[in-house]
Amino acid sequence: MKRLLLLFVLLFLWPAGQLLAAPDVEQIVEQANRAAYYAGRDGRADVHMVIYDAHGGTRERRFTILRLNVAGDDQKFYVYFKAPADVRKMAYLVWKHVGGDDDRWLWLPALNLKKRIAPGDKRTSFVGSDFFYEDVSGRGLEEDVHELVGETETAWLVKNTPKDPGSVEFAWYQVWIDKATSLPVKAEYHDREGKLYRRVSAARIETIQGYPTVVEAVAEDLRAGTRTVNTFSNVKYDIGLKERIFTERFLRRPPREVTR
Template structure:
C-alpha cells in the first residue's frame, strides 16, 4: 500500500514539474519575441496579398518601450506610406491585470478611436495580422500543454480559457533562442485555417530577432509579409511619447 501511495505522489510531483516546465518555456518564448532590450525601433515594410495576388504596401515605424520586463509595455506604430494611411498611428498599452488599452488615430478624420478588447482579433489595418499579433497575446489567456518536441523545437498546444474565434493554436518554439517560429490556428472542426511563420531570424545588438514574418489566412487564400529593417534596441526612449497627445503630434525624433 505504501508503494502505491509513493507512486501516486511521484506521478503528481512529475505532473507539477511538467506543467511548470511548459509555463517556463512559454514565458521565455514570450519574452524573446516581444521584450528584447528595454526598448526598440524598427521600420516595417508590409505587403498585403489578396486571393487574386494583388499587392498593397505599407511602411510603418514601430516603437516599443518596456515598463516591466515580460509585463507592462507600450507600442507606437506610425504609418509613413502610402498616402492614404500616412500619419495614421496605432498605439498599445499592454496591461497585466486588465485588458490592454489600444488606440487608432485616423488623420483624415482627425479622430482618435479606442479599440475595444473584443476587437483585438480584428484585422490590423486590412492585413492578415490582427491587432493582437502586433503587440502579443497574453500568456495568461491560454492553457499551455507540451505535446511534443524534437532536437530543434518545443511543440506547445495553447487553448484559450474563454471563447475565441479559434479552438486552439500550436506554437513551435526554437530550443536555441526560444523564438516562436511557427503558430498554427485550428478551428472547431480541427482544421488549420491560419498560420504565422518566422521566415528569417537575425541577431541584432545581441538579440535573436525575427526580421521577416508571414501571416497566412489559409481558408481565404490571402497572406501578409512584414519585413523589419533598421532595428535598434536600448535607445533610451522617453515614456511620455506613448501617450494620447502624441497620436496627433508624432515624436519626430524617433521617426526619422
C-alpha cells in the same frame, strides 16, 4: 557489486533525455514570450508590409514601430504609418497590461478621428492585413492553457487552448518554439471543427545587438488564400525611449523618433 554494475550499465544505455525531468511548459512559453517581445529595455524598427490578395494583387504599408518596457512587465507600443497616402500619418498606440485588458487607440487623420479599440476587437485585421491587432503586442500568457505536446531536436511544440473560448475565433493553436533562441517560429490556428485556418511564421531570423530577432514574418489566412509579409529593417534596441512618447497626445503629433 553486481547490482551496482548492472545499474551503471542500464544508466549508460538508457537515453539521457529520458533521465531528465520533462521541461516545464510554463517556463517554455514564458521564455518564448520574453524572446519575442521583451528584447532590451526598448526597441524600434521600420516595417515594410506587403499584403497579397487571393488573385495575386498586392498592397503595401510602411510604418515605424516603437516599444518600451515599463513597470511590472507592462509595455507600451507606438506605430506610425508613413506610406501610402491613404494611411500616411495614421498612428496606433498600445498600453499592454499583463493580466488585464490592454488599452488601444487608433488615430485616423483623414477623418480627424481618435478611435478606441475595444478589447473584443484585438483579434481583428490590423490595417487590412492578415496580421491582427493582438499580433503587434502579443497575446497574454494567462489567457490560455498551455500543454507541451511534442518536441524535435530543435523545437518545442506547445498546444494553447483559450480559457475563455467565446472571446476568440479559434478553438486552439499550436506553437513551435526554437530551443536555441526561445523564439516562436510558427503558430497554427485551428477552428472549432479542428481545421487549420491561419498560420503565422518567422521566415527569417537575425541576431541584432545580441538578441535573436525576427526580421521577416508571414501571416496567412488559409481560408481566404491571402497572406501578409512584414519585413523589419533598422532594428535597434536600448535606444533610450521616453515614456512621454507613448501617450494620446502624440497620436496627432508624432514624435521625432518615428518621423526622422
